[in-house]
Amino acid sequence: MNSIFSDAQKRLVEVFRHTALTDDVQEKLKHPKLSMCVSIPVRMDDGSLKIFTGYRVQFDDTRGPTKGGIRYHPNVSLDEVTSLSFWMTIKCAVMNLPFGGAKGGVIVNPKKLSRLELERLSRGYIRAIADIIGPKRDIPAPDVYTNATIMGWMADEYAQIKRQQLPGVITGKPVHLNGSFGRESATGRGALHVLQEWIDLKKCHAEDLSIAIQGFGNAGYYFAKLAHEAGFRIVAVADSQGAIYSREGLDPTKLMQHKQEHKELGTMLYCDGSVCDLQHYHKLSGSELLELDVDVLVLAALENQIDKHNADNIKAGQILEIANGPVTSAADEILAKNGIPVLPDVLANAGGVTVSYFEWVQNRAGYYWPEEKVNARLKKCITREATAIFSLADEKKISLRTAAYLQGVNRIAGAISQQGTREYFLNT
Ligand code: GLU
Secondary structure (H helix, E strand, O other): OOOHHHHHHHHHHHHHHHOOOOHHHHHHOOOOOEEEEEEEEEEOOOOOEEEEEEEEEEEEOOOOOEEOOEEEEOOOOHHHHHHHHHHHHHHHHHOOOOOEEEEEEEEOOHHHOOHHHHHHHHHHHHHHHHHHOEOOOEEOOEOOOOOHHHHHHHHHHHHHHHOOOOHHHOOOOOHHHOOOOOOOOHHHHHHHHHHHHHHHHOOOOHHHOEEEEEOOOHHHHHHHHHHHHOOOEEEEEEEOOEEEEOOOOOOHHHHHHHHHHOEOOOOOOOEOOOHHHOOOOEEEOHHHHHOOOOOEEEEOOOOOOEOOOOHHHOOOOEEEEOOOOOEOHHHHHHHHHOOOOEEOHHHHOOHHHHHHHHHHHHHHHOOOOOHHHHHHHHHHHHHHHHHHHHHHHHHHOOOHHHHHHHHHHHHHHHHHHHHOOHHHHHOO
16 A cells, blocks of 8 residues: 555655755654554443544654644544644744644544534543643644534543643634634635735736635635635535536535535534535536646645546646645656646645644733734735745746745754754764
């Protein structure tokens, strides 16, 4: 089986060609600092006991406490969580946030659980990893199939374990439970700022551009909604059950209303309805959507969606990665050869963790900001880092991904070498 983590590491080899990094840095970025595998016993509603497997991987904490979401998915594995924790390390450094990277996951199909089972699982996961997390150590957040409600349960469980209120242990909480305004829409909003900055550079206009979106979860939906409001034409949307197409353009808010009407009854947290239930639109398969001739292809689902098998069929003008790792390193090369730029995940989806950082700051200060302030600060931070990456790519004639990694890795390297023991042992 192909390892996601070894593929993720291939990007570093390319980065190391463009920057002189010590062996210490190269060695450190190859290994996670801490990997934890836990069994989570959950009493099911029928009285039976079920054991779920969960992970938390802290990749590197040189720049600060580790940060990264928790994923609930049947395909979660240690390899996947390790890769995601590595990407979080790069992402936080790309955004210059004072965090290292981490990730967590539980092997589960949460749509098959009742709401109480899901709450027991979420609390059980926090009990299992409580010793290695904390506002100054490792700060989880939502990821695929986890959300504000689940973060609220987890924060409460942690407060009970520690016998004190420590809201900064987890971000992406509900606004009524010390969450931040603007966190829910932050990933989609940040991605739109990155795209806007990119098209401004290319002297293009939103009204002239068509977009196809793979993935209609939290990030994909908010991106679609905000992009639609900004004047882009969303011509196709796919969720896990299939895709729809409309040449004239789709209204994301209407699509979401439809999905919400069909909330499954178990947890009331996930939607059962699919965009493909909507009768009056042309239906596509998920892979047909990827191969549409659009200006922007947005990947907002899961990793490894474009690989060496389908990369040559991609006709989009550019790709925006809202999911983590949706393009493999082999596909990167094919897309580059075909002249298709990729706005990389570690920049394009960094709006989420940036507003998580704002939430953590607000929790620690005990002083809460209005939504306009959160949104304005997000725009300022992500636009600043995007502009720097675009000029670095142009100056060095490298891909946007390599430029983003270069920016992140140089910051991590600075921290590692200034903390380091190497000079001491070399006696210099
Ligand atoms: N899960 C999100 C990501 O992959 C957010 C992480 C966070 O807010 O800490 O970036």
